[in-house]
Amino acid sequence: MANRPSWVPEDVDMEVPSPARMYDALLGGSHNFAVDRQAAAAATGLVPDLPAVAVSNRAFLRRVVRHLLDAGIRQFVDIGAGIPTVANTHELIAEAQPAARVVYVDIDPVAVAHAQALLAGVPDAITLRGDLRYPEALLAEPALRDFIDFTQPVAILFIAVLHLLTDADQPAKSVAALRDAVAPGSYLAISHLSSARRPQAAAQLADHAARQSRVPITFRSREEITAFFDGLALVEPGVVELPAWRPDAGDPADAARSLGLAGLGRRL
Amino acid sequence: MNAYPPPDGAPSPHDAVARFARRWAAALGGTSDAPMSQPELQAFLEELSQKLAAAIREDTVEAQADAVAVALIRANFHTTAALRRTMEVFAEGFLDELRGEPGADDELKLRARLGQLLGGVSAGFAQGLQERTRAEQERLQRAALKAVRTADRDRRTVEARFRAVFADAAVGIGMVDLTGRVLDVNAAFARMLGFRPEEVRGRTVAEIIGSSAQAATSTRYLDLLTGGRDHFRTETARVRPDGTRLILDLSMSMVRDDDGNPDFVIGVAVDITERRQLQDQLWHESRHDSLTGLPNRTLFAEELAERLTQPACGRLGLSFLDLDGFKDINDSLGHAVGDQLLVAVARRLEEAVAQGDRLVARLGGDEFVVLDDDCVGDAAVVGPAEAILEALQVPFIVGGRELTISASIGVVDSRAVGTDPQALMRAADITLYRAKAEGKSRLARYDPRDSARQITQHTLATALPAALTRDEFFCDYQPIVGLDDGRLRGVEALIRWQHPQLGIVGPNQFIPVAEETGHIAAVGRWVLSAACRQAGRWAAQNPTLTCYISVNVAVGQLRQPGLVDDVMQVLAASGIPAEHLQLELTESAVLGDDRGPADELRRLADAGVRLAIDDFGTGYANLAYLTRLPVCQVKLAGEFLKPLRTGRSVDPKHDIVLASIIALAHDLGLSVTAEGVEHQAQADRLRALGCDAAQGWLFARPGPAEQVGQLIALQNRRS
Numbered sequence: 001m002a003n004r005p006s007w008v009p010e011d012v013d014m015e016v017p018s019p020a021r022m023y024d025a026l027l028g029g030s031h032n033f034a035v036d037r038q039a040a041a042a043a044t045g046l047v048p049d050l051p052a053v054a055v056s057n058r059a060f061l062r063r064v065v066r067h068l069l070d071a072g073i074r075q076f077v078d079i080g081a082g083i084p085t086v087a088n089t090h091e092l093i094a095e096a097q098p099a100a101r102v103v104y105v106d107i108d109p110v111a112v113a114h115a116q117a118l119l120a121g122v123p124d125a126i127t128l129r130g131d132l133r134y135p136e137a138l139l140a141e142p143a144l145r146d147f148i149d150f151t152q153p154v155a156i157l158f159i160a161v162l163h164l165l166t167d168a169d170q171p172a173k174s175v176a177a178l179r180d181a182v183a184p185g186s187y188l189a190i191s192h193l194s195s196a197r198r199p200q201a202a203a204q205l206a207d208h209a210a211r212q213s214r215v216p217i218t219f220r221s222r223e224e225i226t227a228f229f230d231g232l233a234l235v236e237p238g239v240v241e242l243p244a245w246r247p248d249a250g251d252p253a254d255a256a257r258s259l260g261l262a263g264l265g266r267r268l
Numbered sequence: 269m270n271a272y273p274p275p276d277g278a279p280s281p282h283d284a285v286a287r288f289a290r291r292w293a294a295a296l297g298g299t300s301d302a303p304m305s306q307p308e309l310q311a312f313l314e315e316l317s318q319k320l321a322a323a324i325r326e327d328t329v330e331a332q333a334d335a336v337a338v339a340l341i342r343a344n345f346h347t348t349a350a351l352r353r354t355m356e357v358f359a360e361g362f363l364d365e366l367r368g369e370p371g372a373d374d375e376l377k378l379r380a381r382l383g384q385l386l387g388g389v390s391a392g393f394a395q396g397l398q399e400r401t402r403a404e405q406e407r408l409q410r411a412a413l414k415a416v417r418t419a420d421r422d423r424r425t426v427e428a429r430f431r432a433v434f435a436d437a438a439v440g441i442g443m444v445d446l447t448g449r450v451l452d453v454n455a456a457f458a459r460m461l462g463f464r465p466e467e468v469r470g471r472t473v474a475e476i477i478g479s480s481a482q483a484a485t486s487t488r489y490l491d492l493l494t495g496g497r498d499h500f501r502t503e504t505a506r507v508r509p510d511g512t513r514l515i516l517d518l519s520m521s522m523v524r525d526d527d528g529n530p531d532f533v534i535g536v537a538v539d540i541t542e543r544r545q546l547q548d549q550l551w552h553e554s555r556h557d558s559l560t561g562l563p564n565r566t567l568f569a570e571e572l573a574e575r576l577t578q579p580a581c582g583r584l585g586l587s588f589l590d591l592d593g594f595k596d597i598n599d600s601l602g603h604a605v606g607d608q609l610l611v612a613v614a615r616r617l618e619e620a621v622a623q624g625d626r627l628v629a630r631l632g633g634d635e636f637v638v639l640d641d642d643c644v645g646d647a648a649v650v651g652p653a654e655a656i657l658e659a660l661q662v663p664f665i666v667g668g669r670e671l672t673i674s675a676s677i678g679v680v681d682s683r684a685v686g687t688d689p690q691a692l693m694r695a696a697d698i699t700l701y702r703a704k705a706e707g708k709s710r711l712a713r714y715d716p717r718d719s720a721r722q723i724t725q726h727t728l729a730t731a732l733p734a735a736l737t738r739d740e741f742f743c744d745y746q747p748i749v750g751l752d753d754g755r756l757r758g759v760e761a762l763i764r765w766q767h768p769q770l771g772i773v774g775p776n777q778f779i780p781v782a783e784e785t786g787h788i789a790a791v792g793r794w795v796l797s798a799a800c801r802q803a804g805r806w807a808a809q810n811p812t813l814t815c816y817i818s819v820n821v822a823v824g825q826l827r828q829p830g831l832v833d834d835v836m837q838v839l840a841a842s843g844i845p846a847e848h849l850q851l852e853l854t855e856s857a858v859l860g861d862d863r864g865p866a867d868e869l870r871r872l873a874d875a876g877v878r879l880a881i882d883d884f885g886t887g888y889a890n891l892a893y894l895t896r897l898p899v900c901q902v903k904l905a906g907e908f909l910k911p912l913r914t915g916r917s918v919d920p921k922h923d924i925v926l927a928s929i930i931a932l933a934h935d936l937g938l939s940v941t942a943e944g945v946e947h948q949a950q951a952d953r954l955r956a957l958g959c960d961a962a963q964g965w966l967f968a969r970p971g972p973a974e975q976v977g978q979l980i981a982l983q984n985r986r987s
Contacts, residue, residue: 012419014412021408027301028347030404033412058301085404092303109419114411248305 012109019164019215020082020111026054031083031114039212046204053259056242057191060262061159063246064189065092067235067264068155069100073187075154076102077144079132079178080161083111084118089157090125103147105130105138132161133169135177153185160260162228163193163218175228184267187235190228191242191262195219198259205259225261232265239263284365285321289314291361295353302344312343320358321366324381333388334395341396351393355386440516440537446493446530448472460516460539462508489520492533498522503540514541557630559607560614568629568637569689575641576687584682585649587638588696589656589675592708594634597671608666609673610634620659621652636675637696643681653677653711660709674709676700684714724770728781731767736790740766743798744970747979748818748941748963751955756983757941758816758850759806760963761799762970763791779822788824793834795819800842800849802973807844810980816878818850823857826865832872839877846876850901854882858897866897873898880941885929894936902933906944906964909954927957934958 017039021032025040028051032040044050065076074096078089081104093100101124104115115127126147130138138144148154156178165171179188195202202219209217226239237245241258292313293306304312316336323332340350362385363378434441440457444450450468458465461476468476488500501519508514517538525531555567563571575584591613598606610630617628617636627639638652656675663672678699685695695714703712735741741763748758765773782788796819803817825831839846851872858865858881873879880901881894885908894902908926933940942954945964954962968975 012412012416030401031408033408052298055298055301058303062303062305083408109415110408110412113414113418114408117407117411117414249307 014110016214017212018108018110019213020106020108023054023160024083024085026051027058027085029083029085031085042212043205043208046208047201047259049257050205050259052257053242056258057160057260060191060242060245060260061089061157062092063248064157064262064264065089065155067246068187068189069093069096071187073153073155074098074100075148075152076100076157077105077148077154077178078102078157078159079105079130080158080164081106081111081115081127082108084115084125084127090119090122093124099124101125101147103128103144105132105144107131132165132171132174135174135181139177139181150181151183153187154182155187155189156182158188158190158192158228160191160193162190163220164215166216166218172228172230176231179231179267182267186267187264188229188232188267189262189264190225191260192225192228193217193219193259194222194225194261196222196261197241198257201259222261225263229263229265231267233268235264235266285317286310286314288357288362288365289317292317292354292357295357296345296350299349299353300345300347304343316340317362320362320385324362324366324378324385327377327381329381329384330388333385334392337389337392338396341393341400346397346400351390354389358382358386358389440535440539442468442535442537444473444533444535446532448474450476451532457535457537460514460537461506462510462512492520492522493530495522495530498524503544514539515544516540560611560630562614562618562636563627563629565629565631568627568631568639571627571629572639572689572692575639576682576689576692578641582641583643583649584687584692585640585643585652586680586682586692586696587640587650587653587656587677587711588631588680588693588700589636589638589653589677590700590704591634592674592676592704594673597673601667601669605667605669605671609664609671612664612666613660613673616659616662616664617656620655626652646681649681650679650711650713653679657709657711676703676708677711678703678714679711680714684716724777725781725784727770728765728767728773728778729785732778732782732785732787732791735765735767736787736794740768741791741794741798742766743795743802743973745802745973745976746963746970747968747976748815748961749967750961751951751959756815756976756979757961758818759803759976760818760852760970761795761802761820763795763798763820775820783822783824788822789828789830792822792825792831793838796834797838797841800838800844803844803848804842805973806977806980807848809977810984812984813980814848816848816850817844818852818878818880820852820882821857823854826853826857826868832868832875835872835877836875847878850878850880852880852882852903855884858893870898873900883943894933894938899938901939901941902929904929904940904942904959909942909944909946909950923953923957930957930959 014033015035017035021036022040022043024030025032025037026044040050047053068076069092076089076093078084081088084090084104089102089104093102104112104119104125104127106112106115106127106129109129112127112129119125119127126143128138128141128143130141130144132138158175162171162175165174175188175190182188193202193205206217206219209215222239226234229239239261240263242260242262243258245262245264289310293310296309296313297306302309316339319332320329320336323329340346340354345354359382363382366378434452434454437454437456440454440460442450442453442457449472450470453461453465453468455465458468461468463476488497488502491497492500499519499521501517503515504518505513505515517540519536521534521536523531523534555564555570556562557564572586594606594609597609613634614628614630614636617638621628621638621640624640624642626642629637629639631637638656640648640652643649643651656677660674663670665671678696678701680692680696680699682692685692695718698718699712699714702715702718703710706712744762744764746760746762747756748760749755750757763775763779765778767773779788779791782791799817799819807813821831835849835851839849853869858869869879878901879897879899880903881899882903883905884902885905904926930940939960940958941961941963942950942959943963945951945954945962945966947966950964951962951966968979
């Protein structure tokens with residue numbers, strides 16, 4: 001797989017659960033097939049509050065995008081965007097003044113096709129098919145370079161995507177490559193499934209994914225996730241449980257039940 | 269008093285709805301992923317609550333419930349949990365918040381309208397959710413279809429590219445199934461094999477390439493099919509149906525299916541016929557002589573080495589030949605004629621010896637070699653050489669001119685030399701040299717002694733220049749005594765070479781080498797100078813001493829100009845008078861040549877230097893020259909004294925010869941010194957015959973200068 005030439009077309013296999021559609025199923029959406037729902041249900045069977053984890057991840061996305069807009073960021077690259085249904089980045093930035101724009105990137109051809117259909121009338125968002133494991137190829141993508149001005153600050157969002165890369169895929173290398181490609185003043189936002197709080201649940205889910213899915217999940221420790229921010233200045237409060245990252249008043253903040261960590265780093 | 273008293277602490281309708289909205293927002297928390305913060309959510313729900321409150325008051329529930337349900341779903345509160353919580357919070361508390369409001373007084377009416385509201389929101393929610401789900405599913409299906417179409421299109425694009433690569437490639441590409449049947453070949457491959465693509469498809473490999481498949485290729489092909497290897501590359505020669513040959517660089521690879529099982533074999537072929545022909549041509553040119561077309565030195569060396577390593581190689585005969593006087597032909601008739609002659613000789617050689625595996629090669633210039641690795645018996649080893657000598661008897665016609673040329677041939681037999689190619693070639697060279705030296709137009713067979721001699725001579729020749737600068741030479745001195753009184757008449761200086769590896773080397777070994785290599789003048793000057801210097805030392809220590817120092821002069825020294833000047837300089841430097849220096853010359857040195865040395869010798873004699881003939885009587889017995897040369901002494905070679913060894917069995921005839929020589933010398937005014945005197949009997953007889961002086965082990969062996977010094981001292985004391 002690692003040596004697969006980019007010009008060999010990938011198979012589109014709807015018989016296999018896709019992480020993007022499983023995530024949609026966990027959020028109660030209908031952009032998914034029976035296989036995806038079955039997989040999501042099986043995972044929820046192991047960890048019943050998994051849908052809440054998904055919701056809490058979506059809440060982090062909302063908060064971090066709003067924070068970045070407040071910080072003056074007007075360019076977003078959302079890697080592993082999945083199916084950008086309601087309440088996704090392009091809706092969060094829709095009212096920004098001056099206007100902001102977002103590039104969605106995903107490896108799943110169905111998610112990409114869906115997003116492209118969904119965003120057909122949206123001028124400030126485009127969707128590209130890309131593989132985070134080959135950041136140089138991604139950065140060389142002409143549509144990306146046409147849409148994003150890399151001489152200006154940009155926010156790269158890795159929302160619930162890096163745990164889909166195994167250590168052999170060298171995710172830190174990919175993050176570093178993107179970090180090095182952006183201008184000073186840019187941000188990298190990461191949310192990541194973590195074994196820090198609930199090692200048993202993490203182990204069960206990882207084991208399930210390894211056996212049932214083509215895409216394994218790698219739960220990482222706080223140290224490993226913090227290391228993704230090497231070379232960046234961490235924004236307060238640092239790498240914390242998902243609900244604890246700059247919660248709005250009234251947000252549910254049960255950090256003890258969290259299965260994920262999140263953080264935001266700024267390139268100096 | 270104020271006519272409009274403030275409300276009696278009861279909550280305003282607005283506050284009540286806001287309170288309800290907060291309860292509602294708390295109930296919805298965590299049920300959905302709506303993109304709202306808590307305050308936003310409260311504001312959103314407060315608006316909906318106001319609408320529903322108005323609807324209950326004004327009895328417009330039916331219309332409003334639907335709109336509220338749609339708004340909730342749009343805001344992403346689309347889960348069943350969101351609906352249940354909404355129903356619960358309305359059922360529990362909505363009416364409480366409305367009581368006291370205008371038009372909210374009829375409890376029964378209110379309850380009925382709340383029931384309508386709950387039913388309406390539920391129905392609207394169900395409808396909205398169904399629509400949303402259908403829309404999402406439809407969008408997803410469309411996206412999936414599009415993704416599949418995109419993938420198909422990409423695949424078709426890639427396939428089209430591959431088809432283009434396959435069809436238009438300059439390299440041959442073919443696919444063969446596991447039974448050997450050709451699935452497809454491209455035009456290039458078919459063309460290489462001499463077919464059209466449709467003639468090849470469906471046929472088996474064996475049918476197309478016939479039985480010409482080479483064993484090694486077949487083995488590897490089988491290996492490929494049985495999974496022993498996944499890839500191999502080979503060069504293979506084929507014959508097309510039209511009979512033309514081609515050479516392919518062929519790569520075969522096993523293609524496996526998704527489960528890793530062999531699926532089919534792909535072959536990629538490049539026609540390297542021309543490249544190979546060019547390589548062959550270059551190989552041939554680099555290994556053949558362009559003039560005669562014979563194998564050259566490179567090919568000969570390779571062949572020799574190869575044949576020597578082959579176990580089947582029996583006795584190998586090597587005939588190395590060189591044309592006699594070819595240089596003269598080149599010089600006198602021109603190179604064009606010389607070249608034509610070489611070509612003619614090459615053809616003649618081939619005709620004379622070409623049979624079996626014999627190899628005829630030209631090593632360069634007029635040197636040729638014949639290699640025969642199938643010799644049986646001694647006669648066979650010299651067979652080619654004899655045939656060549658005979659073949660060269662017939663004159664050549666070159667440029668309308670009849671030319672006769674002979675050859676000298678050195679014949680070497682691997683049985684005598686061994687199987688080291690270099691040793692064989694060296695032996696051949698030495699043997700050829702001897703064939704030339706023994707007179708031309710002949711063959712010489714290898715003699716191990718040639719080799720030993722040659723090796724030492726070679727060693728000495730290369731070491732000689734350094735020996736001179738490193739002062740490796742020294743002299744031994746042997747007294748010459750008068751037979752009548754036993755007193756010292758002279759001392760012969762004998763040069764020695766203290767060779768760092770070989771030890772002490774005598775002049776018989778290295779003087780000929782010095783002559784050949786042109787170092788004789790320097791060696792001669794050295795010994796002359798060393799001997800005279802020593803004589804000067806003795807003279808200085810013994811003012812009354814009258815004996816001479818006798819130094820050998822080699823043939824080569826006499827032929828070099830400047831001998832006389834050298835002698836004069838040495839005499840001047842050492843301070844001894846010319847009369848005390850004797851130069852010993854061999855008969856061959858003073859004979860043969862006519863005037864040159866004679867003049868030199870006369871000048872030396874005129875200066876007072878004594879001249880002696882060394883080894884007298886061993887060579888050319890022409891005594892006439894003695895009358896023409898200013899010689900004062902003859903030295904009888906030790907050979908003459910052998911019959912006198914015991915003094916008992918004197919051969920009368922020999923005695924007469926010896927007596928005659930001594931008498932003749934005396935008659936010519938020459939003194940006679942006998943060399944190699946080892947026994948008293950010899951000395952006695954020589955004395956009886958009138959011989960003047962003698963040297964030899966009987967008196968003293970050659971030794972260091974001190975030995976002579978002691979003798980002089982002893983003699984001084986006696987007198």
